[in-house]
Amino acid sequence: MRDAITVDWKQLWSACGAVVLMVALSAGVLLATVLGQDALAQSNQRDAVEQVSPVGGNVPGGHLGVTSDADIWRAVRGGIQGTVSIPDKQAGQMIQSEGDNWRARRNGPLTMGGIYGLFGIIVALALFFAARGRIKIEAGPSGKTIERFNDIERFAHWLTAVCFIVLALTGLNLLYGRHVLLPVLGPTIFATITEGGKYAHNYLSFGFMLGVVMMFVLWVRHNIPNKYDMQWLAKAGGLFTKGSHPPSRKFNAGQKMIFWLVVLGGLSLSLSGLSLLFPFSIPMFDWTYSLFGLGTVSPVEEMQLSQLWHAIVGLVLIVVVLAHIYIGSLGMEGAFDAMGSGQVDENWAREHHNIWVAEVKGEPLPVDHGPPTAQPAE
Numbered sequence: 323m324r325d326a327i328t329v330d331w332k333q334l335w336s337a338c339g340a341v342v343l344m345v346a347l348s349a350g351v352l353l354a355t356v357l358g359q360d361a362l363a364q365s366n367q368r369d370a371v372e373q374v375s376p377v378g379g380n381v382p383g384g385h386l387g388v389t390s391d392a393d394i395w396r397a398v399r400g401g402i403q404g405t406v407s408i409p410d411k412q413a414g415q416m417i418q419s420e421g422d423n424w425r426a427r428r429n430g431p432l433t434m435g436g437i438y439g440l441f442g443i444i445v446a447l448a449l450f451f452a453a454r455g456r457i458k459i460e461a462g463p464s465g466k467t468i469e470r471f472n473d474i475e476r477f478a479h480w481l482t483a484v485c486f487i488v489l490a491l492t493g494l495n496l497l498y499g500r501h502v503l504l505p506v507l508g509p510t511i512f513a514t515i516t517e518g519g520k521y522a523h524n525y526l527s528f529g530f531m532l533g534v535v536m537m538f539v540l541w542v543r544h545n546i547p548n549k550y551d552m553q554w555l556a557k558a559g560g561l562f563t564k565g566s567h568p569p570s571r572k573f574n575a576g577q578k579m580i581f582w583l584v585v586l587g588g589l590s591l592s593l594s595g596l597s598l599l600f601p602f603s604i605p606m607f608d609w610t611y612s613l614f615g616l617g618t619v620s621p622v623e624e625m626q627l628s629q630l631w632h633a634i635v636g637l638v639l640i641v642v643v644l645a646h647i648y649i650g651s652l653g654m655e656g657a658f659d660a661m662g663s664g665q666v667d668e669n670w671a672r673e674h675h676n677i678w679v680a681e682v683k684g685e686p687l688p689v690d691h692g693p694p695t696a697q698p699a700e
C-alpha cells in the first residue's frame with residue numbers, strides 16, 4: 323500500500339512567497355546598483371565638464387561618450403591654458419590657436435612679399451642698367467691708385483659678405499625651397515641639401531655676427547651723418563645724371579644708409595636668429611612687449627613672432643644687399659677694386675669721394691662743390 327502524501331499547502335505558499343520576495347529584492351538591489359553607477363558616472367562626467375566649462379550641456383541622443391561639449395572644444399580651440407604636473411608647462415595648452423595665424427602669415431603675405439621684393443629689385447636694377455649703363459670713371463683711369471680699405475677692413479667685409487650670402491641662400495631655401503627646388507631635385511637630394519643648409523645657416527650666423535661687429539667698430543666714425551649728405555641726397559647721388567658728382571667724404575649718404583641698414587638690420591636679425599637657435603630661452607618679444615606695456619607673449623607665440631620678424635628683416639636686407647652688390651660690381655667701373663685689392667684709381671676716388679681724397683692727401687678741401695677735379699688719364 324502506498325503512503326498517502328499529504329501536502330501542507332500553507333507551507334508551500336509561504337516557501338514560494340519567500341523565493342519570489344528574495345528574487346524581487348535581489349533584482350531591485352541589482353537594478354539600483356546598475357542605475358546608481360550609471361548616474362554616478364554621468365554625474366562625474368558632468369562634474370568634469372563643469373570644471374572646464376561652467377556652461378555645460380550634453381549632445382542629445384543619450385549615447386555613451388556623447389557628453390562632448392561644444393563649449394569645451396571651443397575653449398580648447400581658443401587656446402585655453404590648463405594645468406599639468408609634468409615639467410613642460412606648455413603641455414597644458416592643447417591647441418595654440420595663434421599657430422594658425424602664424425602659418426597663414428608665413429605662407430601668405432610673408433612669402434608673397436618676399437617674392438615681390440626680390441623680383442622688384444632685380445627688375446629695377448635691370449631697368450637702371452638698361453637706362454644708365456655702367457657708370458664710368460669719367461676722366462678715365464689715371465693709373466695712380468690710393469688705398470681705400472686695408473686688409474682688416476676687407477677681411478671684415480668679405481667675412482660678412484660670404485656668411486650673408488650663404489645665410490641668404492639657405493634661408494630662402496627654407497621659405498621657397500619646397501616650391502622651387504623640391505619638384506626639380508626630388509625629395510632625397512632636396513632633404514640632404516636642406517639639412518646641410520640648416521647646419522650652415524646655424525653655424526655661419528656666428529661669422530656674420532662677428533663681421534657686422536667688426537664693420538661697425540671699423541667704420542662707424544665714417545658713417546655719422548654730415549652736411550654733405552643732404553647735397554648727396556638732393557642730387558640722388560648723381561646716379562641718374564652723367565657728370566654729376568655730389569661731394570663726399572669716405573662714405574656718401576647712400577653708403578651710410580647701407581651701413582646702418584646692415585648694422586641695425588644685422589643686429590635685429592642676430593637677436594631674432596639667436597632666439598630661434600635657442601628656443602624658449604631668449605624671449606625678445608616678451609621683453610619688448612613688457613617694456614612698452616603691451617602685455618605678455620606666450621613662449622610658443624614668442625617663437626612664431628621671432629620667425630616672422632627674422633624672415634622679414636632677412637628679406638629686406640637681401641633686397642638692399644642685391645642693390646649694393648650691383649653697384650659695387652657690374653654697376654660702377656672701378657668700385658670693386660676698393661674691396662678687391664683695396665687700391666682704387668685716383669680719378670675714381672676724386673669723382674666719388676673728393677673730400678676724402680683731399681683729407682687723405684692733405685690737400686686743401688674743395689670749396690666749390692661742382693664737378694671734382696680729376697687727374698688726366700695717363
Ligand code: HEM
Nearest residue numbers: 482483486487577580581584643647650651657658660661
Ligand atoms: C658679392 C658681394 C658683394 C660685393 C661685390 C660687394 C662690394 C663692395 C664694395 C666694392 C664696397 C666698397 C664701396 C666703396 O669703395 O665705397 C663695399 C662696401 C660695403 N659692403 Fe659690400 N659687397 C658685397 C656683399 C656685401 C654684403 C653681403 C654686405 C652685408 C650684408 C656688404 C656690406 C657692405 C658695407 C656695409 C660696406 C660699406 C658701405 C658701402 O660701401 O656701401 N657687402 N662692398
